[in-house]
Amino acid sequence: MKVLKFGGTSVGSPERMKNLLDIIDASERQVVVLSAVSGTTNSLVEIGQAYLVGDKTKAASLISALKAKYEIFIKDLFAKPEFLEQGKEVIDYHFSLLSSIANDLFTPVEEKIILAQGELLSTTLYHVYLKEIGVPSVLLPALDFMKTDEDNEPVVDYITSHLIPLLEKSPDNNLFITQGYICRNAFGEIDNLRRGGSDYTASLIGAGIRSEEVQIWTDIDGMHNNDPRIVQGTKPIAQLSFDEAAELAYFGAKILHPQSVFPAQKYKIPVRLLNTMDPQAKGTLITNDSEKNQIKSIAAKDGITAVKINSSRMLLAYGFLRRVFEVFERYKTSIDMITTSEVAVSLTIDDTTHLAEILGELKAFGDVEVDADHTIICVVGDFAADKHGFGSRVLEALKHLPLRMISYGGSNHNLSVLVKTEDKVEALRSLHSRLF
Numbered sequence: 001m002k003v004l005k006f007g008g009t010s011v012g013s014p015e016r017m018k019n020l021l022d023i024i025d026a027s028e029r030q031v032v033v034l035s036a037v038s039g040t041t042n043s044l045v046e047i048g049q050a051y052l053v054g055d056k057t058k059a060a061s062l063i064s065a066l067k068a069k070y071e072i073f074i075k076d077l078f079a080k081p082e083f084l085e086q087g088k089e090v091i092d093y094h095f096s097l098l099s100s101i102a103n104d105l106f107t108p109v110e111e112k113i114i115l116a117q118g119e120l121l122s123t124t125l126y127h128v129y130l131k132e133i134g135v136p137s138v139l140l141p142a143l144d145f146m147k148t149d150e151d152n153e154p155v156v157d158y159i160t161s162h163l164i165p166l167l168e169k170s171p172d173n174n175l176f177i178t179q180g181y182i183c184r185n186a187f188g189e190i191d192n193l194r195r196g197g198s199d200y201t202a203s204l205i206g207a208g209i210r211s212e213e214v215q216i217w218t219d220i221d222g223m224h225n226n227d228p229r230i231v232q233g234t235k236p237i238a239q240l241s242f243d244e245a246a247e248l249a250y251f252g253a254k255i256l257h258p259q260s261v262f263p264a265q266k267y268k269i270p271v272r273l274l275n276t277m278d279p280q281a282k283g284t285l286i287t288n289d290s291e292k293n294q295i296k297s298i299a300a301k302d303g304i305t306a307v308k309i310n311s312s313r314m315l316l317a318y319g320f321l322r323r324v325f326e327v328f329e330r331y332k333t334s335i336d337m338i339t340t341s342e343v344a345v346s347l348t349i350d351d352t353t354h355l356a357e358i359l360g361e362l363k364a365f366g367d368v369e370v371d372a373d374h375t376i377i378c379v380v381g382d383f384a385a386d387k388h389g390f391g392s393r394v395l396e397a398l399k400h401l402p403l404r405m406i407s408y409g410g411s412n413h414n415l416s417v418l419v420k421t422e423d424k425v426e427a428l429r430s431l432h433s434r435l436f
Contacts, residue, residue, distance in 0.1 A: 002211055006033070043062060051106045078128070242261045245284075394415050
């Protein structure tokens with residue numbers, strides 16, 4: 001059985017939703033994971049924010065505007081009056097639920113309920129559409145099998161034990177439609193896998209049922225060797241290892257959710273990145289195998305803040321770095337890059353929510369410097385210790401730009417540099433010209 005995930009742009013219009021059957025093979029057993037219709041989650045976030053500040057009038061206006069878009073959507077999706085009526089009942093139910101939240105005390109629980117409505121709408125409407133055209137399908141609520149633990153980590157064994165029986169209940173059906181992104185947490189409340197989590201859902205389902213392949217369908221033909229929005233002449237990468245794909249996703253390649261490769265990697269399930277707009281394109285295949293002696297791709301991660309701690313007490317001091325890292329751990333702030341010298345340590349973070357508190361504690365160790373508005377440029381390929389020449393090619397391409405930090409050797413697949421965000425475009429283009 002294969003798992004196929006379609007992103008928001010792939011279901012972003014009635015025409016695109018109808019065209020999914022050009023890709024989905026109704027003669028094969030498949031789990032189809034759908035995101036919310038493009039733009040819906042952003043609107044739901046706005047509705048939640050309005051409720052959060054107590055502006056129920058604005059929330060009602062936003063709900064009304066989004067419902068109007070769906071009323072137009074279903075008129076183009078359904079051809080037969082009885083199925084148009086079913087579609088109307090679907091949107092009436094979900095938008096009534098959104099409106100009813102105005103009567104409740106607004107908490108994070110209600111916020112998560114709001115955010116879940118996008119995927120519930122898209123999957124239910126698609127299920128009704130398949131009924132209209134006579135294609136059998138089963139609608140599987142992700143809330144029945146997708147669960148996270150106390151640390152907000154998905155529980156693959158739970159997915160296996162709850163999803164497989166649901167699939168076995170319908171042995172004569174080939175298509176199973178379910179929601180990406182949404183789940184239940186350890187308390188049984190509606191929750192989610194964070195933005196971009198539909199990729200994660202697909203990978204988790206693939207791991208849970210040990211599928212033969214996970215396909216991620218988006219609006220671009222695979223992962224490219226640079227950012228096509230900035231650099232001309234980029235090309236899709238035919239094959240990546242799981243480690244290479246994870247590095248690229250984490251450091252800015254938007255086509256893939258950073259965590260989504262790990263469940264598939266653990267259970268050795270191939271992941272294929274494909275283009276809904278060009279189904280014949282080969283896309284990118286992600287497996288355990290890696291093509292050697294190659295630089296694969298370049299990615300960039302914006303919004304980076306560099307923190308440097310200078311301290312003479314660091315020299316030969318046992319446990320100094322541990323105490324520094326514990327500060328970031330207390331504030332649940334992850335570190336991207338790190339470099340050290342005898343008396344200083346530099347590191348980067350992308351979440352500045354608790355920066356003031358972190359800096360307050362770090363000053364106990366020594367002088368602290370902060371540089372905002374930086375970008376990590378990540379070059380991914382075969383950087384194993386026995387290779388030579390690749391590192392010099394990367395630095396040669398950037399010799400005309402000031403580099404704030406360089407990270408090399410922490411991974412066999414990654415060389416990263418930190419530059420000012422104002423130098424990002426030049427860095428990407430220069431690297432592309434030199435490396436490809």
